[in-house]
Amino acid sequence: MSALIEGSWDDARGIAQSTFKQLKSESLPVAQCVNRTLAVDAKSLVDLPTYATSAMDGYAVSGPGPWKIVGEVKAGLPMKGVLESGAAVGIATGAVIPEGTFGIIRWESAQVDGTELNGAVVKDQDIRPPAHECKAGDVIVNKGTVLNPAMIGLLAAAGFDEIDVVTAPRVALVLLGDEIQLKGIPRDGLVRDALGPQLPGWLNAMGAQIISTQYISDQLDLVITALKDACEKADIVITTGGTAQGPRDYLHSALEAVGANILVDTVKVRPGHPMLLARKGDVAILGLPGNPQSAIVALASLGQPVIGSQLGQTHKKLAKVITASELSAPQDFTRLIIGNLIDGQFHVAPYLGSAMLRGLAHSDGFAIVTKALTGVGEQVRWLDLPA
Numbered sequence: 001m002s003a004l005i006e007g008s009w010d011d012a013r014g015i016a017q018s019t020f021k022q023l024k025s026e027s028l029p030v031a032q033c034v035n036r037t038l039a040v041d042a043k044s045l046v047d048l049p050t051y052a053t054s055a056m057d058g059y060a061v062s063g064p065g066p067w068k069i070v071g072e073v074k075a076g077l078p079m080k081g082v083l084e085s086g087a088a089v090g091i092a093t094g095a096v097i098p099e100g101t102f103g104i105i106r107w108e109s110a111q112v113d114g115t116e117l118n119g120a121v122v123k124d125q126d127i128r129p130p131a132h133e134c135k136a137g138d139v140i141v142n143k144g145t146v147l148n149p150a151m152i153g154l155l156a157a158a159g160f161d162e163i164d165v166v167t168a169p170r171v172a173l174v175l176l177g178d179e180i181q182l183k184g185i186p187r188d189g190l191v192r193d194a195l196g197p198q199l200p201g202w203l204n205a206m207g208a209q210i211i212s213t214q215y216i217s218d219q220l221d222l223v224i225t226a227l228k229d230a231c232e233k234a235d236i237v238i239t240t241g242g243t244a245q246g247p248r249d250y251l252h253s254a255l256e257a258v259g260a261n262i263l264v265d266t267v268k269v270r271p272g273h274p275m276l277l278a279r280k281g282d283v284a285i286l287g288l289p290g291n292p293q294s295a296i297v298a299l300a301s302l303g304q305p306v307i308g309s310q311l312g313q314t315h316k317k318l319a320k321v322i323t324a325s326e327l328s329a330p331q332d333f334t335r336l337i338i339g340n341l342i343d344g345q346f347h348v349a350p351y352l353g354s355a356m357l358r359g360l361a362h363s364d365g366f367a368i369v370t371k372a373l374t375g376v377g378e379q380v381r382w383l384d385l386p387a
C-alpha cells in the first residue's frame with residue numbers, strides 16, 4: 001500500500017482505524033477487568049434472577065386468607081417443602097419463594113395478631129420471576145466493549161469467575177531530541193520534557209500499557225537502534241519529535257533503515273501537521289510531532305484508533321455538537337480546536353498555540369473544524385480526550 005502523503009484528516013484516521021488487527025486475549029478474574037476490552041460476547045451462565053425471589057420483606061402466603069404464620073424464610077436459606085393453602089411464612093427480600101406461594105404481603109401492610117395474618121394480596125405480588133432480566137445464554141455484554149464497574153457486577157451476577165479480555169497493547173516510547181531536559185528548571189536553551197510524563201496517562205486511559213521509555217539524541221544511528229529494539233517488543237512504538245524535515249529530524253530515514261512501511265506521512269491538519277503512521281509487520285509506529293499540543297492531537301487522531309483496533313473495539317462515528325464559539329480553519333485543512341462541552345455546546349479554550357499545553361490541560365476534547373468559518377450555532381464534530 002502506498003503512503004497517504006499530506007492527505008485529509010479523515011482519510012488518515014480511516015487508515016489508522018482499518019490497518020491493525022486485534023491482539024490476542026487473556027482470561028482474568030472479573031474484578032480485575034474494569035476498563036479492559038471484552039474479547040468475546042459474554043453470554044450469561046445462568047437465568048437472572050436464577051430463582052423466583054421476594055422483592056420485599058413481608059409474608060409469603062398460600063391460598064385465601066386469613067393465614068397462619070408457620071415459619072420464616074431467610075435469603076440464602078430456601079424453605080424445604082411446599083407452602084400449604086392457608087399458611088404463611090415470613091420472608092426476606094431476596095429469599096427464594098416457597099413452592100405454592102400466591103404472593104407477598106409487605107410487612108408494613110400486614111395485619112398480624114399472634115400467628116394469624118390478614119391482608120390484601122394479588123397473584124405474584126412482589127415476586128421477582130426467574131429469568132426476568134436474562135436467560136442463560138443471552139449476550140449481556142458485547143465483544144469489544146470497554147468494561148465499566150456496572151458491567152463487572154453484571155458479569156459476576158451472571159456467574160463468571162473469569163472472563164476473556166484483549167491484551168493491553170504494549171507501547172514502547174521513544175522520545176527524540178537533544179534539547180530535552182528531564183528534571184528541574186529549564187536552562188541554557190533546553191526544554192523540560194512535557195511528553196514523557198503525560199503520554200503514559202493518556203495511553204493508559206486509552207487501554208494501552210507502557211513497556212519502555214527511551215530518550216534518544218538526534219543521531220541517526222541511535223534512532224535506528226532504538227526503533228529496531230522497540231519494534232521487537234512492542235505492539236505500538238510511539239516516537240516524539242523529529243517528524244518534520246529539519247536538519248536533525250531523523251525519523252523518516254530511521255523508518256526506512258528498519259524496513260518500516262509508511263502509511264500516513266503528514267496530514268492536512270493543524271496542529272499536528274507532520275504526524276506520521278507506519279507499520280513494521282503487525283507493529284504500529286506512530287510519529288508524534290515534537291510540539292506538545294500537536295503531539296496530543298496526533299495521539300488522539302491516529303493513536304487512539306490504532307489502539308482501538310488492536311483492542312477489537314468498534315470505531316464509533318464522532319458526535320456532532322453545536323458550537324458556542326466562532327471557529328476557523330485554514331483553507332483545505334482540518335483544524336482540531338481544544339475546548340469544552342458546556343451544556344452540550346462547544347466553547348473554545350484559550351492558548352491554542354501548538355507548543356502550548358495550558359489550554360489543552362483544561363480541555364475535554366477537540367472541535368473538528370473543516371470549513372474556513374463555522375458560525376455560532378452551527379454544528380461541528382467532537383473528539384473526546386480520554387478521561
Ligand SMILES: Nc1nc2c(c(=O)[nH]1)N[C@H]1C(S)=C(S)[C@@H](COP(=O)(O)OP(=O)(O)OC[C@H]3O[C@@H](n4cnc5c(N)ncnc54)[C@H](O)[C@@H]3O)O[C@H]1N2
Pocket residue numbers: 175176177179180191192193194195196240241242243244245246249272273274288289290291292294354
Ligand atoms: N520549515 C518547516 N519547519 C517546521 C514545519 C514545517 O512544515 N516546515 N512544521 C512545524 C510543525 S507544524 C511542527 S509540529 C514541528 C514538528 O517538529 P518535529 O516533530 O520535527 O519536532 P522537533 O523539531 O523535534 O520539535 C519541535 C518542538 O517541540 C519541542 N519538543 C520536542 N519534544 C519535546 C518534549 N518531549 N517535551 C517538550 N517539548 C518538546 C522541541 O523542543 C521543539 O520546540 O516542526 C515545525 N517546523
Ligand code: MOO
Pocket residue numbers: 269270271272273274289291294354355
Ligand atoms: O502542525 Mo504543528 O503541529 O502546528 O505545530
